[in-house]
Amino acid sequence: MPRTLVRDLRDHLDQTVTVCGWVNALRLQRKMQFVILRDPTGMVQITHKRGGEGDELEQAIEALTTESAVVITGRVVDNPIVKLGGLEIVPERVEVVGKAEASLPIDEKSGMEHRLDWRFLDIRLRPSSRLLFDVQTTFEAGLREYAYAEGFTEMHTPKLMGTASESGAEVFKLGYFGGDAYLAQSPQFYKQMAVAAGIERVFEIGPVFRAEPSFTSRHATEFTGVDVEMAWIDDVEDVMAFEERMLAHAIAKVADVHGEAIREHYGVDLKVPTVPFPRLTMAEAQEILRARGWDPAGEKEDLDPEGERAISAHIAEQTGHEFVFITHYPASIRPFYHMRPKDRPDLTLSFDLLWKGLEVTTGAQREHRYDVLCKQAAEKGLDTAPMQDYMNIFRFGTPPHGGLGMGLGRLLVAMLNLDSIREATFLFRGPNRLTP
Amino acid sequence: MPRTLVRDLRDHLDQTVTVCGWVNALRLQRKMQFVILRDPTGMVQITHKRGGEGDELEQAIEALTTESAVVITGRVVDNPIVKLGGLEIVPERVEVVGKAEASLPIDEKSGMEHRLDWRFLDIRLRPSSRLLFDVQTTFEAGLREYAYAEGFTEMHTPKLMGTASESGAEVFKLGYFGGDAYLAQSPQFYKQMAVAAGIERVFEIGPVFRAEPSFTSRHATEFTGVDVEMAWIDDVEDVMAFEERMLAHAIAKVADVHGEAIREHYGVDLKVPTVPFPRLTMAEAQEILRARGWDPAGEKEDLDPEGERAISAHIAEQTGHEFVFITHYPASIRPFYHMRPKDRPDLTLSFDLLWKGLEVTTGAQREHRYDVLCKQAAEKGLDTAPMQDYMNIFRFGTPPHGGLGMGLGRLLVAMLNLDSIREATFLFRGPNRLTP
Numbered sequence: 001m002p003r004t005l006v007r008d009l010r011d012h013l014d015q016t017v018t019v020c021g022w023v024n025a026l027r028l029q030r031k032m033q034f035v036i037l038r039d040p041t042g043m044v045q046i047t048h049k050r051g052g053e054g055d056e057l058e059q060a061i062e063a064l065t066t067e068s069a070v071v072i073t074g075r076v077v078d079n080p081i082v083k084l085g086g087l088e089i090v091p092e093r094v095e096v097v098g099k100a101e102a103s104l105p106i107d108e109k110s111g112m113e114h115r116l117d118w119r120f121l122d123i124r125l126r127p128s129s130r131l132l133f134d135v136q137t138t139f140e141a142g143l144r145e146y147a148y149a150e151g152f153t154e155m156h157t158p159k160l161m162g163t164a165s166e167s168g169a170e171v172f173k174l175g176y177f178g179g180d181a182y183l184a185q186s187p188q189f190y191k192q193m194a195v196a197a198g199i200e201r202v203f204e205i206g207p208v209f210r211a212e213p214s215f216t217s218r219h220a221t222e223f224t225g226v227d228v229e230m231a232w233i234d235d236v237e238d239v240m241a242f243e244e245r246m247l248a249h250a251i252a253k254v255a256d257v258h259g260e261a262i263r264e265h266y267g268v269d270l271k272v273p274t275v276p277f278p279r280l281t282m283a284e285a286q287e288i289l290r291a292r293g294w295d296p297a298g299e300k301e302d303l304d305p306e307g308e309r310a311i312s313a314h315i316a317e318q319t320g321h322e323f324v325f326i327t328h329y330p331a332s333i334r335p336f337y338h339m340r341p342k343d344r345p346d347l348t349l350s351f352d353l354l355w356k357g358l359e360v361t362t363g364a365q366r367e368h369r370y371d372v373l374c375k376q377a378a379e380k381g382l383d384t385a386p387m388q389d390y391m392n393i394f395r396f397g398t399p400p401h402g403g404l405g406m407g408l409g410r411l412l413v414a415m416l417n418l419d420s421i422r423e424a425t426f427l428f429r430g431p432n433r434l435t436p
Numbered sequence: 437m438p439r440t441l442v443r444d445l446r447d448h449l450d451q452t453v454t455v456c457g458w459v460n461a462l463r464l465q466r467k468m469q470f471v472i473l474r475d476p477t478g479m480v481q482i483t484h485k486r487g488g489e490g491d492e493l494e495q496a497i498e499a500l501t502t503e504s505a506v507v508i509t510g511r512v513v514d515n516p517i518v519k520l521g522g523l524e525i526v527p528e529r530v531e532v533v534g535k536a537e538a539s540l541p542i543d544e545k546s547g548m549e550h551r552l553d554w555r556f557l558d559i560r561l562r563p564s565s566r567l568l569f570d571v572q573t574t575f576e577a578g579l580r581e582y583a584y585a586e587g588f589t590e591m592h593t594p595k596l597m598g599t600a601s602e603s604g605a606e607v608f609k610l611g612y613f614g615g616d617a618y619l620a621q622s623p624q625f626y627k628q629m630a631v632a633a634g635i636e637r638v639f640e641i642g643p644v645f646r647a648e649p650s651f652t653s654r655h656a657t658e659f660t661g662v663d664v665e666m667a668w669i670d671d672v673e674d675v676m677a678f679e680e681r682m683l684a685h686a687i688a689k690v691a692d693v694h695g696e697a698i699r700e701h702y703g704v705d706l707k708v709p710t711v712p713f714p715r716l717t718m719a720e721a722q723e724i725l726r727a728r729g730w731d732p733a734g735e736k737e738d739l740d741p742e743g744e745r746a747i748s749a750h751i752a753e754q755t756g757h758e759f760v761f762i763t764h765y766p767a768s769i770r771p772f773y774h775m776r777p778k779d780r781p782d783l784t785l786s787f788d789l790l791w792k793g794l795e796v797t798t799g800a801q802r803e804h805r806y807d808v809l810c811k812q813a814a815e816k817g818l819d820t821a822p823m824q825d826y827m828n829i830f831r832f833g834t835p836p837h838g839g840l841g842m843g844l845g846r847l848l849v850a851m852l853n854l855d856s857i858r859e860a861t862f863l864f865r866g867p868n869r870l871t872p
Contacts, residue, residue, distance in 0.1 A: 003668060020668050022634070022833055040636055069833040098804055100833035120829050123633035133635055137590045144577070154573045156660045156844070158863045159595070159643050162870030174610035174619070177649060177867045183610070190863060193872065197559035198458070199569055200476055206642055207595050213613060221612075224592045232439060232456050368534055389872035393556050397458055397536035399505040408592070427594045427626060431613045434598030436629065436825030 001073060007041035009076050009087060018073045019044060019089065022124070023066050023100075033061045035094075036084070037072060040130070045088040046072055047079075060094040067124075069098035112422060119427055119436060128265040131258065132424065136412060138257050140205060142250030143226060150242070152201040152228070157190030159183055159207065163386040172211045172221075183209040186405055188337075189390045191229040192366060195401045196393035200231040205408070213431045217420035218305075218358065218410065222429040226411075229403030236339075236349040236365040239402040240325055243353065243361065244275045247323075254415070266416045277323040277353070278315050285311050285326050301330050309357035322414075327351045336376040338364040339402075349402075355414035363404030370394035437509060443477035445512050445523060454509045455480060455525065458560070459502050459536075469497045471530075472520070473508060476566070481524045482508055483515075496530040503560075505534035548858060555863055555872060564701040567694065568860065572848060574693050576641060578686030579662060586678070588637040588664070593626030595619055595643065599822040608647045619645040622841055624773075625826045627665040628802060631837045632829035636667040641844070649867045653856035654741075654794065654846065658865040662847075665839030672775075672785040672801040675838040676761055679789065679797065680711045683759075690851070702852045713759040713789070714751050721747050721762050737766050745793035752792075758850075763787045772812040775801040775838075785838075791850035799840030806830035 004017040021039035028034075035046040050058045064070070074091035082088050106118045106125075115122040123129040144154070161182045164171045172183040184190070187204050194202045208225040228246075233239060252272045254262075262270050280288070282303075289295065289307050292314070303311065303326065315324040328347045331340055338348040350364035367373045373394055377384050384391050412424035422428045427436060440453040457475035464470075471482040486494045500506070510527035518524045542554045542561070551558040559565040580590070597618045600607045608619040620626070623640050630638045644661040664682075669675060688708045690698075698706050716724070718739075725731065725743050728750070739747065739762065751760040764783045767776055774784035786800035803809045809830055813820050820827050848860035858864040863872060 020835065040634065065833075067833045069835040097836055098830070098834040101831050104832060118828075120629045120633040121832060123635070130634055133589050133591065133630075137584075137588075140590060141580070141584060144580070148573075148577060152573075153569050154576060155569065155862055156643065158658055158865050160645070160658050160865050160870060172610050172612070172617075174608050176608070176870065177647075179870075181608075181870055193556045194862065197556040198476065198566055199559070207592065209596070211613075222594055222596050392554075392872070394534070395537050396540060396557060397501075397503045397505040398534040399456065400533055426591055426630065429594050429596050434596060434612065434615075434617055436828070 005041045006037070006039045006044045006085075009044060009089075010085065012076045013078055013087070014076065016073065016075050016092065017089070018071060020071050021069070023064050023068045023070055026061075026064055026066060028062060033058065035061060035064060035070075035072070035091075037070065043084050045082050045084050046074065046091050046094075047082075047088045048091050057091060057094060060096075061091075064094075064096065065100045065102050067100035067104060067121075068096050069100075071095045071097055112420070116422060116428060116433065117436065123426075129423075131261055131265050132412065132416070133426070135254055135258050135262065135416070136408070139250050139254050139411070139415075140408070142253035143203075143205070143246055145253070146246045146249040147201075147203045147228070150201065150246075152203045152230075153194075153199050155187075155191065155194050155199070155202045155204045156206065157184070157187040157194070157204055159209070170211045172209050185210055186225060187227045188405070189387070191227055191403060192337075192390070192398075192401065193393050195229050195231045196396075196398050200399075201229075203228045208405075215431065217422070218413075220409065220421055220425065220429055221431060223421070223425070224408040226406040226408055227403065228405075229401060231399045231401040233365065233400055233402050236327070236351065236363070236402050239363050239365065239404055240279070240327075240351055240353075241276070243363065243404055243406075244273070244277045244323070244325075248273050248275050251415070262416065266418075268415070268417050270415065271322060273321065273323055277325055278319050278321050279325040279327055279351075280311070280315075281328040282326055282330065283328065288314055302333050303352075305357075308354050308359055312354050312357035322356050324354050325351045326354065334364070336380045336382055337366050337373060339367045340376075351404075353404075353406075355411070356417075358410055358414045360410045360414060361404050361406045363402065365400070365402035368394060368398045368400055441477045442473070442475045442480045442521075445480060445525075446521065448512045449514055449523065450512065452509065452511050452528065453525070454507060456507050457505070459500050459504045459506055462497075462500055462502060464498060469494065471497060471500065471506075471508070471527075473506065473525075479520050481518050481520050482510065482527050482530075483518075483524045484527055493527060493530060496532075497527075500530070500532065501536045501538050503536035503540060503557075504532050505536075507531045507533055548856070552858060552864060552869065553872065559862075565859075567697055567701050568848065568852070569862070571690055571694050571698065571852070572844070575686050575690050575847070575851075576662075576844070578689035579641070579682055580639075581689070582682045582685040583637075583639045583664070586637065586682075588639045588666075589630075589635050591623075591627065591630050591635070591638045591640045592642065593620070593623040593630070593640055595645070598825075606647045608645050621646055622661060623663045624841070625823070627663055627839060628773075628826070628834075628837065629829050631665050631667045632832075632834050636835075637665075639664045644841075651867065653858070654849075656845065656857055656861065656865055657867060659857070659861070660844040662842040662844055663839065664841075665837060667835045667837040669801065669836055669838050672763070672787065672799070672838050675799050675801065675840055676715070676763075676787055676789075677712070679799065679840055679842075680709070680713045680759070680761075684709050684711050687851070698852065704851070704853050706851065707758060709757065709759050713761055714755050714757050715761040715763055716747070716751075717764040718762055718766065719764065724750055738769050739788075741793075744790050744795055748790050748793035758792050760790050761787050762790065770800070772816045772818055773800075773802050773809060775803045776812075787840075789840075789842075791847070792853075794846055794850045796846045796850060797840050797842045799838065801836070801838035804830060804834045804836055 001018040024038035025036040033048040073093040074089040255270045334348040353361035409421045409424040437454040460474035461472040469484040509529040510525040691706045770784040789797035845857045845860040
């Protein structure tokens with residue numbers, strides 16, 4: 001018999017149906033047996049009156065364990081006193097297709113690391129975790145929808161590289177047929193290569209790898225990056241304008257589909273941001289922060305997480321906006337390939353995007369002039385020989401271009417007010433976590 | 437001035453526009469200068485009458501090199517004798533934004549490996565290569581569209597693993613903070629973990645890594661996998677039925693958007709397949725093949741590439757269909773986690789899908805019963821200890837499920853009749869290729 005989903009049961013009153021799901025709870029009383037079955041759409045009570053000796057159904061139910069996967073066939077009966085939808089199923093057949101051991105390894109009191117060890121159960125047992133992946137799916141679909149409409153091509157760039165590229169320190173190294181290979185810490189060079197290949201507007205959603213020994217709530221050694229690169233821009237402003245519209249579109253889609261569930265499970269009222277997002281130069285941001293007592297020694301070039309939270313709080317107070325672009329980062333703390341303003345070689349045409357105090361994006365216009373790029377690499381003391389394949393793309397005619405990289409997990413952390421990127425990832429990877 | 441695309445020029449007759457693109461060709465005659473500019477939508481002729489000494493435009497055009505990235509502003513003029521759209525641009529301003537060196541490293545005569553060394557130019561110079569990525573984007577969008585409509589959740593599973601999992605031989609190993617990690621050769625275990633987490637229908641499009649020293653036209657060490665897993669199936673037939681409908685939907689979308697361009701650039705008449713696809717058991721396929729003289733010694737358990745081509749040719753002759761499912765592979769050549777028919781422990785409830793003689797998919801119902809799974813692993817002589825995290829998902833109630841994995845590059849090879857997976861990949865990776 002075809003499966004009926006729990007949410008559709010009321011359409012089948014007084015009919016015989018088959019429901020499939022997990023045993024959420026069992027109440028085995030002296031005269032009655034109650035099974036609460038859970039499927040992705042809800043929960044239903046199965047009610048059986050004990051028949052005594054020879055009652056095979058009674059025996060089958062008695063042998064159930066919570067979290068076993070079961071298929072139950074029975075008649076749907078209206079019963080206003082039942083809390084779950086005012087109906088129940090009177091069973092005719094109870095089949096265990098996947099039996100669960102009697103004792104589960106985690107419960108509500110389990111700590112984060114223990115829950116991560118049993119992540120499949122952690123997700124299965126908490127509706128909010130399961131909602132997260134629905135939200136992620138809708139959010140990504142919204143990002144893609146916007147990119148497709150704007151004429152973007154979806155790329156899959158290699159994660160295996162022959163050289164450690166821009167920064168050797170944070171790159172994983174692996175054995176490769178007797179030689180070495182490295183894992184891409186971003187699709188940066190490859191998406192620029194796509195632009196040079198005449199694919200003018202590209203995006204990629206895929207894994208990036210960072211060999212950073214960071215144990216914060218914001219860092220992972222593997223995460224999903226959303227990368228964008230676009231040719232023939234006039235200015236880095238074009239990149240920011242694209243990003244804010246893409247995010248507003250995708251967030252509106254999430255709010256539309258999941259707004260109510262997000263409010264219920266996360267206590268968050270998901271606001272669709274207005275465009276344009278507020279913009280501050282790094283110099284303006286630091287002036288505001290210093291007036292509020294940040295970095296009293298006046299030594300910091302970059303914003304630290306405390307500064308990021310404070311500037312977002314300031315913007316929220318002033319404008320009510322959850323997002324803020326910080327622009328014109330100093331050249332000293334940006335990669336050599338970020339373009340610099342004509343009259344300010346100490347700055348870059350780059351930006352970060354903060355959402356509720358969390359950095360969710362880095363972007364920039366790229367330097368596309370071969371001679372200037374070589375000069376900027378030399379100034380940073382970089383040897384361009386190992387990245388000759390990258391440098392070569394600028395020797396045969398490259399248009400002005402720019403782009404950005406977003407962290408999908410961080411976007412979800414900000415969107416749903418999560419405590420940690422661990423909650424926003426299916427199977428988190430960190431310096432001391434490679435399992436399950 | 438905003439950019440006008442070449443395909444839209446006729447809407448701007450007698451107006452001044454700005455076009456951006458590459459110098460496709462230069463013809464510098466005694467009295468006239470002609471520049472052919474190429475953008476992603478077409479080519480246009482720029483025509484300048486030499487003005488002699490002091491003519492800055494003449495000098496700017498004289499200094500151009502082919503493949504330089506240029507911005508040209510000028511008036512659009514109707515001219516029926518011009519082959520490119522019957523119009524030309526009379527320039528007012530010619531700006532080189534990215535100058536190309538005078539001599540390009542590849543041309544039409546370059547061999548495959550040399551072209552791959554300069555892949556960004558190879559793609560830029562051949563319209564068919566650029567079309568490939570549009571086709572890929574539309575095809576993926578079609579696959580996703582179908583999966584979303586069927587209630588699937590998009591997942592991102594880790595590529596970094598703590599153990600080599602199912603088969604150590606083909607797995608890349610990397611250093612990981614003083615220990616070892618491995619690259620996932622498929623999301624197999626993780627997508628099953630998602631099913632066990634209550635996310636009943638999942639898909640993922642992402643990189644998979646194979647440390648195979650294979651140099652064929654079908655193999656790569658890194659490729660894009662399209663993976664699907666679905667819970668509460670009745671049978672492996674449910675998985676095949678899903679796949680054929682998903683493919684038919686996505687191919688119809690490609691045919692609709694790119695059918696004409698594919699015919700023009702690849703000489704392929706893209707056929708939207710009818711469902712159901714033909715199905716043959718492995719035993720039936722071998723009987724047919726042996727009657728045609730394949731494997732005269734009668735030793736082969738699996739189909740070799742020759743057998744795959746021959747059985748597809750047979751099906752095409754008999755039914756006109758480009759696809760065929762081969763089912764019921766012997767247990768001896770399938771992984772331990774493939775479910776076996778009740779009465780035939782020597783077979784598996786698995787399948788491959790062939791498209792025009794090329795294997796593009798492997799799929800199966802999975803064994804979800806912990807005790808049977810342990811037994812099947814033991815029969816294969818596998819130690820389950822290193823994959824305890826995987827085995828654990830079957831201890832706490834797992835529904836029946838099955839799924840499949842497709843290779844995106846192979847699908848494009850079959851779709852467009854390409855010679856090699858190298859042509860179907862942005863930046864190919866093989867045992868002796870890690871660049872560019």
